[in-house]
């Protein structure tokens with residue numbers, strides 16, 4: 001019986017029947033509002049914050065290609081989303097599609113997985129919001145207002161850089177505000193969202209237009225490969241801290257200063273060494289002459305020599321750290337290969353990397369793919385339109401158009417921003433936390449230009465507005481999915497299905513979810529959160545592509561107002577490309593995904609399967625004389 005329930009599918013007819021109830025959401029959103037929702041949920045932390053890290057340490061200027069790759073993965077999935085959203089235009093998104101195609105167990109898995117995309121996505125965006133808030137205060141107060149470091153980040157990130165911290169306070173504050181707004185109700189918030197979307201889109205256009213005037217082409221193709229950041233560089237602060245301790249330094253400020261000095265010196269030495277290794281490889285491969293190789297090494301030495309250690313004590317310390325880095329580099333570099341490293345596939349890909357390593361793509365093919373997997377986060381959100389299908393005026397027409405339009409707008413803007421940011425700043429120096437705002441602030445300082453300073457303020461405001469709208473729409477989408485799951489009995493209806501009598505919002509679910517989002521934002525490193533969100537969403541996209549293929553076979557009869565063109569090619573390529581991007585994420589991210597899914601399955605086993613509308617007890621009740629007809633709304637079948 002259980003087996004039957006696990007694969008029980010909610011028929012499309014039942015889904016459509018459910019749409020007719022009185023308690024459905026009001027249909028008020030047209031194509032423009034839906035597209036605006038999509039853009040609202042998409043442009044945010046990914047482009048304003050995560051792009052910096054991925055460009056600096058994963059892909060280099062080739063992050064531009066990473067954006068194209070991730071954009072293609074999303075476009076393929078978007079076509080599949082569009083077909084399903086037009087066919088099954090009810091709230092719940094991929095969760096509902098999975099219920100209709102793959103059965104209850106998969107529906108639960110995807111619903112649980114979507115929590116990673118939406119709720120954990122909010123934590124990530126809130127953490128990035130915090131970095132921009134500090135940048136904003138810094139610029140407008142000329143450095144006078146400064147939130148202490150220990151209230152700006154989570155303890156784990158602080159520990160990685162040799163300091164300590166309590167929690168990320170601004171991230172918690174913005175989440176508390178967003179939660180309060182959503183509890184009181186922004187059901188009619190389309191216009192507020194439109195305003196935020198206009199602000200952020202204008203700011204992004206402004207960045208592109210103004211930034212293009214200041215790009216230096218040498219930043220795309222002139223930074224020596226030896227200057228790239230390597231995974232083992234992350235170990236430098238810890239090693240430097242250990243040396244400071246061994247030197248008897250105890251005062252935290254002095255430890256920090258020593259860590260900064262040693263880190264700069266070690267990086268300068270490591271760069272020359274890496275350029276030497278790289279040119280030796282190229283000489284062996286016959287790609288450059290000995291003389292050309294030597295001049296490349298000299299070029300890097302000249303760029304770095306200012307930072308070389310001069311005192312004997314510093315030289316000894318730097319050499320100790322360099323030796324430790326050499327010892328651990330193999331292990332750290334393998335980690336970067338993600339699951340591919342664990343499977344040993346990196347040994348095939350390494351030669352490909354070497355062959356296509358240039359100053360434009362210093363991290364090779366794997367860097368481009370890893371960059372794509374990370375900045376994939378920036379594209380997340382266009383699919384949240386499908387969670388609002390129930391509120392669309394003409395869902396079968398508007399939802400597919402809005403999904404494709406918002407993705408197209410974001411893709412074009414992202415590629416342009418990537419071109420600008422990597423042209424403004426040499427990639428190893430791009431800020432990890434607030435790439436665009438910091439680049440403009442530094443530009444303003446260099447050019448001594450009040451106008452550019454004003455531009456930096458504008459960008460910080462645009463980034464804050466942008467991320468706030470992502471938080472609002474994403475959190476709202478999470479509530480929609482919980483609502484759909486509660487309606488089906490897979491989550492407690494008393495919490496996730498109830499609506500506040502006055503505010504008409506799912507207040508209990510919002511407060512509970514807001515609490516967990518705050519915890520995530522306060523105490524978890526932003527890159528770990530971002531990677532979890534990316535892997536969760538990629539998995540959702542893979543399932544959606546699979547669902548379209550399955551449904552074409554099992555239900556060819558159902559009307560499809562939008563048909564994904566060349567479905568065999570598009571859905572299959574979407575499935576493969578998104579799966580391939582997943583493989584580049586670290587094994588620890590995979591492990592976390594696995595743990596997350598196991599916890600989800602346990603909840604389904606102990607709770608959901610007993611409460612679902614397909615639970616055997618309920619099915620028996622339905623079969624009794626006088627019970628509701630099969631095919632009536634599932635809500636009516638469930639005991640109240």
Ligand code: ALA
Nearest residue numbers: 042044045046378380
């Ligand atoms: N795509 C959204 C962002 O970048 C989640 O903030």
